[in-house]
Amino acid sequence: MADASWLTKFPQLDRLDLLAIRKTLDGAYKAFSREYGDVIEGFFHPVLSFLVWFEKLLITTPWPIIILVIGAIVFYASRSWKLLVGVVISLLLVGYFGMWEDTMSTLSMITVCTLISILLGIPVGIGMARSDRFQKIMTPILDVMQTMPAFVYLIPVVMLLGIGKIPGLISVVIYAIPPVIRLTNLGIRLVDKEVLEAATAFGANGWQRLFNVQIPLAMPNIMAGINQTIMMALAMVVVASMIGVKGLGQPVLKSIQNQYFTLGLFNGLAIVALAIIFDRVSQAYAKRSQKHMKGAH
Amino acid sequence: MSDTLIEVKGLYKLFGPEPKVHMPLVHEGLSKDEILARTGHTLGLKDINLTIKEGDISVIMGLSGSGKSTLIRHFNRLIEPTEGQILVGGIDVMTLSAKELEEFRRHRMSMVFQRFGLLPHRTVLDNVTFGLTIQGVRKKEANDRAVEWLETVGLAGYENQYPAQLSGGQQQRVGLARALATNADILLMDEAFSALDPLIRSEMQDQLIELQDKLQKTIIFITHDLDEALRLGNNIAILKDGELVQDDKPEEILLNPATDYVEAFVRDVNRARALTVETVMQPQGFRITATTIEGALKQMRAHKDDYAFHVTEDGYQGMLSQESLEEYYQEDKTAALSEVHYEDLEPIAPDAALEAVLPETLASDYPVPVVNEEGDFMGSLSRDALAEILSPDSSSSEGGNDGAKPEEADEENKASTTRHS
Ligand SMILES: Nc1ncnc2c1ncn2[C@@H]1O[C@H](COP(=O)(O)OP(=O)(O)OP(=O)(O)O)[C@@H](O)[C@H]1O
Numbered sequence A: 001m002a003d004a005s006w007l008t009k010f011p012q013l014d015r016l017d018l019l020a021i022r023k024t025l026d027g028a029y030k031a032f033s034r035e036y037g038d039v040i041e042g043f044f045h046p047v048l049s050f051l052v053w054f055e056k057l058l059i060t061t062p063w064p065i066i067i068l069v070i071g072a073i074v075f076y077a078s079r080s081w082k083l084l085v086g087v088v089i090s091l092l093l094v095g096y097f098g099m100w101e102d103t104m105s106t107l108s109m110i111t112v113c114t115l116i117s118i119l120l121g122i123p124v125g126i127g128m129a130r131s132d133r134f135q136k137i138m139t140p141i142l143d144v145m146q147t148m149p150a151f152v153y154l155i156p157v158v159m160l161l162g163i164g165k166i167p168g169l170i171s172v173v174i175y176a177i178p179p180v181i182r183l184t185n186l187g188i189r190l191v192d193k194e195v196l197e198a199a200t201a202f203g204a205n206g207w208q209r210l211f212n213v214q215i216p217l218a219m220p221n222i223m224a225g226i227n228q229t230i231m232m233a234l235a236m237v238v239v240a241s242m243i244g245v246k247g248l249g250q251p252v253l254k255s256i257q258n259q260y261f262t263l264g265l266f267n268g269l270a271i272v273a274l275a276i277i278f279d280r281v282s283q284a285y286a287k288r289s290q291k292h293m294k295g296a297h
Numbered sequence B: 001m002s003d004t005l006i007e008v009k010g011l012y013k014l015f016g017p018e019p020k021v022h023m024p025l026v027h028e029g030l031s032k033d034e035i036l037a038r039t040g041h042t043l044g045l046k047d048i049n050l051t052i053k054e055g056d057i058s059v060i061m062g063l064s065g066s067g068k069s070t071l072i073r074h075f076n077r078l079i080e081p082t083e084g085q086i087l088v089g090g091i092d093v094m095t096l097s098a099k100e101l102e103e104f105r106r107h108r109m110s111m112v113f114q115r116f117g118l119l120p121h122r123t124v125l126d127n128v129t130f131g132l133t134i135q136g137v138r139k140k141e142a143n144d145r146a147v148e149w150l151e152t153v154g155l156a157g158y159e160n161q162y163p164a165q166l167s168g169g170q171q172q173r174v175g176l177a178r179a180l181a182t183n184a185d186i187l188l189m190d191e192a193f194s195a196l197d198p199l200i201r202s203e204m205q206d207q208l209i210e211l212q213d214k215l216q217k218t219i220i221f222i223t224h225d226l227d228e229a230l231r232l233g234n235n236i237a238i239l240k241d242g243e244l245v246q247d248d249k250p251e252e253i254l255l256n257p258a259t260d261y262v263e264a265f266v267r268d269v270n271r272a273r274a275l276t277v278e279t280v281m282q283p284q285g286f287r288i289t290a291t292t293i294e295g296a297l298k299q300m301r302a303h304k305d306d307y308a309f310h311v312t313e314d315g316y317q318g319m320l321s322q323e324s325l326e327e328y329y330q331e332d333k334t335a336a337l338s339e340v341h342y343e344d345l346e347p348i349a350p351d352a353a354l355e356a357v358l359p360e361t362l363a364s365d366y367p368v369p370v371v372n373e374e375g376d377f378m379g380s381l382s383r384d385a386l387a388e389i390l391s392p393d394s395s396s397s398e399g400g401n402d403g404a405k406p407e408e409a410d411e412e413n414k415a416s417t418t419r420h421s
């Protein structure tokens, strides 16, 4: 090592040392998953049952009823005939091209993932808004969650829980939850100080301020976060299909492997259709429920 | 007036991460700027001592950044003091626990904000019931009370509108109704009318005065507008860079400004509108009490003035001049004094604005008598005194009220010595 080769060649960790590190970490994680895998799986069991039940419900219910229900939700949320017609036509097309069942699987997966993201994300976002320290801890974690390639955290999840719906759900949630957390935090921090002060001046306690002022006033931002979360969950569908999540992702995956261009395109378009439906409906709902707040302060 | 309701004692507020550490510098008497430069801490308030009387409208005034909002937010502890005491009805607000403080804010004090602070997602009605539902009043009763208050502030029929659908003045009425609805006896108003245009603003001021006559709350009103302060306040406290520079009755502030800062404040004020007759008139020790011409002339001759006011047990009767009395004396010296003997001069009311009595006072050769509603003689207003008060540089003289007493003015003033020659 007396020559200057360390300048051109990066001084590396010894191959054996690297191997040792990998071995210990892998070994430790394997031991952990052998030890606690079942416990953790048990913990997720209720979610799994719900997911299975919901998927089955969507698939076994006659399609006209599903279209009717979705149409009703769309219309309730948006009060827009144009949107309603668009949604019904796209659902009919999806069914006509033989993708109904996969679409229902994906729909159930996205719905459950979104619900879980909201349920976990909003409280975390509120926590971040209330404590600067918690925000400091969470921000880098969220950065990692959003930038780490999904495949990387698929590995430990699969090692722990095997292949199936739950590991798929966990990876989708990890990937999709940051926007709702971030925007809840942001929304609450942006709440007009004087409105909050007014609530305090009238003797509102912490909870009353949270539910009467902060959450309602942060709603536009929270809704934007939810919308982004849904979009990101849909983007993960193909990746999740690699670890056995049924739905529109699997045919896409198959087309990549076998170079079926048309199959890939159709299923891809079905995902896009779902995305547009979710997006437009949630945005229309947000707009409608917040129309009074515009220009108010 | 009445009893002290709120007492602020030795209040200091230093903004920044470590206020306690730097308090010694404040006590050493360093200025706000020096403290900011040396420590990065902002001196918000410095040694404020203030009492607020029950049932008064107390105005706190000062330029932007002088600490008005900081001070008013101490009353309900939206801001914690660095040092000092705030006593409300004898209770030290600083000793209240979190729960007690919530109760205190719910029932004792309510607040109106400069930018209204309404909840944009709630209807007008639900905004007004906000304080009530926080108090735990049932929905139905809260609604009934809110409807009443909305009617009082002139917003009946707007219950189901949203704040964004209302004009600024209407929104502030909602803010006022919300504050009044809680039935708190103390009302804090932080530049409540500053965001409104002049017309709506004076309308709101009238409404506040009208409401105050009915409700007799204790109101602490912040403004940076002296005209507003003079119009509303029973008392005005003036802040500068966090220090209280003068705390006085409005007319005292106008006539005897304590510092150049206060003087600069009052310089441009329309005194004719701001001051009442009462504050400028001279008390008149000498009055004629005789009942006959003869008696009256005797009293008049013994006195240096050539005019006097006739006052009996029944109150003010009229004004007499020596010249006419001498004539009446020639005719019938034993006649009883009556209507026919009085000079033709209408008395003015003590609470009238100077503006309103300006023409008649200036046109009159004699000081105009001031008589209250009960008919009691209060004093007189001479045109010299009036001119003195209204001349722009009079506040720098030692305060108008003296200098112009008719007894002394006679010599130096041609107008009074030559008036009936
Ligand atoms: N939270 C805070 N942190 C640091 N400094 C503050 C804070 N609040 C107020 N100050 C400072 O205290 C001083 C007084 O501010 P305050 O808001 O009381 O002024 P004000 O008289 O109400 O002015 P305005 O008429 O503009 O409302 C200012 O110098 C301001 O910078």
Ligand SMILES: [Mg+2]
Pocket (backbone or CB within 6 Å): B068, B069, B070, B191
């Ligand atoms: Mg202010």
